Amino acid sequence: MPAYITAMGRFLPGEPVPNEEIEDYIGSVGQASSGLREQILENCGIKTRHYAIDKQHKTLFSNTDMAVEAIRQAVDRSDITLDDIDLISAATAVPDLVAPGIASSIHGALGSPPCEIVTTHGICSSGMMALKNAYLQVAAGEKKNAVASASELASRFMKSERFEGVERVSDDGAIAMEMAFLRYMLSDGAGAAVVQDRPAADGVSxxxxxxxxxxxxxxxxxxxxxxxxxxxxxxxxxxxxxxxxxxxxxxxxxxxxxxxxxxxxxxxxxxxxxxxxxxxxxxxxxxxxxxxxxxxxxxxxxxxxxxxxxxxxxxxxxxxxxxxxxxxxxxxxxxxxxxxxxxxxxxxxxxxxxxxxxxxxxxxxxxxxxxxxxxxxx
Incomplete structure (x- = not known):
């Protein structure tokens, strides 16, 4: 049986943050670490990104919050309602809680009726794992209406106070390149897909x-x-x-x-x-x-x-x-x-x-x- 992505949603928190404002949000960790910023940004090509924290390092949207917003948008664009969801397949690298899985948190926040849930854990590929789970269940006839989501909240563990007391590698307090590099590379956000056993009545699936x-x-x-x-x-x-x-x-x-x-x-x-x-x-x-x-x-x-x-x-x-x-x-x-x-x-x-x-x-x-x-x- 075929399976189709019939609608998609996304949630990008806050306004786009330009390169020169990165440390206004996540802070700085040593002069050498900040000095690497231009080199890292030039190589990666990123001009703006989104953060789910504010300049006081307060979390404005949790990982779960962002996934829920993306799922709601995807469902609103589809021909189903939250009550029709048979499966929530959710991915993230670093969830809000160590346990239970983020799919449980998402289901609870959505407030939709009882359904099957799946949490896929990993890094970048976990999003594809979640989508494949939804795809296979629909293709096998197990489910008619599934949602797959992936969300990340990197800024929460990249902010400067997370590195206070961490063993440093230089006199000016700079952290190792393998940690500093990622502070300027990662962004926050979520995406979701509705997967069904039929194409959407309108538009492209x-x-x-x-x-x-x-x-x-x-x-x-x-x-x-x-x-x-x-x-x-x-x-x-x-x-x-x-x-x-x-x-x-x-x-x-x-x-x-x-x-x-x-x-x-x-x-x-x-x-x-x-x-x-x-x-x-x-x-x-x-x-x-x-x-x-x-x-x-x-x-x-x-x-x-x-x-x-x-x-x-x-x-x-x-x-x-x-x-x-x-x-x-x-x-x-x-x-x-x-x-x-x-x-x-x-x-x-x-x-x-x-x-x-x-x-x-x-x-x-x-x-x-x-x-x-x-x-x-x-």
């Missing part, structure tokens, strides 16, 4: 042809991680005598090993080639290549690797990203990208989209093939 998620953790070390000071499974933040001790050691800081990022590029191109070799798609037939990537530099690296490996990649004009305008929202980014494309009328019936979401966690790559359709033209 996206038929989900397939979704592929592949982990390479069997051969790769973690590149992005949180919960350990040194990427050790033997000494996690739970193993310290207290949460304060874990925080002081830096075990509660999100880190990224920049030296491993080229591995993600190679793995992403390798996975693309694998699917191409299996005949899962034809690059020449693609209308759009919506891609979540963390920086414009990463895009350049991918294009160079495609050229080096002589891979039949989508032409550059088919790539689509809104990274410069909305920033990097991790798992929520691809939802916000697709919502924007639909809202702006960029997708027409018959268009084929190949969606790509790489994750640098312990390296995973997700792809989805979507076909734009109208009711009666399926």
């Amino acid at each position: 996206l038929r989900i042809d397939w979704i592929s998620l592949t982990s390479y953790a069997n051969t790769e070390d973690a590149c992005m991680y949180m919960g350990s000071a040194d990427n050790s499974a033997e000494l996690t933040w739970w193993d310290y005598p207290s949460a304060a001790a874990a925080a002081g050691a830096g075990a509660l800081a999100l880190r990224q090993n920049l030296g491993l990022l080229p591995h993600l590029v190679r793995i992403g191109v390798k996975e693309y080639q694998r699917l191409l070799d299996e005949g899962r798609f034809d690059p020449d037939e693609l209308t759009w290549f919506p891609v979540h990537y963390s920086s414009e530099r990463m895009k350049t690296m991918v294009l160079k690797e495609v050229e080096r490996k002589k891979v039949r990649g989508p032409s550059v004009e088919k790539w689509y990203s809104n990274l410069p305008r909305v920033g990097n929202m991790g798992s929520a980014s691809i939802y916000v990208i697709l919502e924007e494309m639909l809202s702006e009328g960029l997708v027409s019936p018959g268009d084929k989209l190949l969606v790509m979401v790489p994750e640098s966690g312990r390296f995973a790559v997700s792809f989805a093939h979507l076909t734009a359709v109208r009711a009666g033209e399926v």
Whole structure:
């Protein structure tokens, strides 16, 4: 049975925050860390982003709040109501609560009738995990009306006071590059999709042809991680005598090993080639290549690797990203990208989209093939 994305919603908190105001919201951590800002921002290409905290570091919208707002918008744009939801499939990297899962929090805040819930946990790929769960349940006939969401609230754990007392690496109090880098890269926001067993009566729907998620953790070390000071499974933040001790050691800081990022590029191109070799798609037939990537530099690296490996990649004009305008929202980014494309009328019936979401966690790559359709033209 086919499954269709019939409506999408998004929630971007507050007004767009330009680069020069970043530290007004998240504060500064050492002169050296702030000095890296221009270099980091030049490489990533982000001009504005959104924060769910204010300049006094007060949280204005929780992770759950943002997901709920995105779901409400998606449902309002569909032909169902909250009462019709059979499944809530929700993703995030860092939920509001350690337990229960964020899907429980979202269901409670929505106040919709009893239904099945699923929480997918990870980093960027968790959003695709949530969408695939909704897709498969609808395609299997288990559910008729599902919602998938992804939300991230990075600013809450990037604000300067979170680094007070953390072991530093220089006399001016600067934190390690692997922590400082992400403070200028990540943004807040949420996206949601209504997935149904039929296309929308009006407008364009996206038929989900397939979704592929592949982990390479069997051969790769973690590149992005949180919960350990040194990427050790033997000494996690739970193993310290207290949460304060874990925080002081830096075990509660999100880190990224920049030296491993080229591995993600190679793995992403390798996975693309694998699917191409299996005949899962034809690059020449693609209308759009919506891609979540963390920086414009990463895009350049991918294009160079495609050229080096002589891979039949989508032409550059088919790539689509809104990274410069909305920033990097991790798992929520691809939802916000697709919502924007639909809202702006960029997708027409018959268009084929190949969606790509790489994750640098312990390296995973997700792809989805979507076909734009109208009711009666399926």
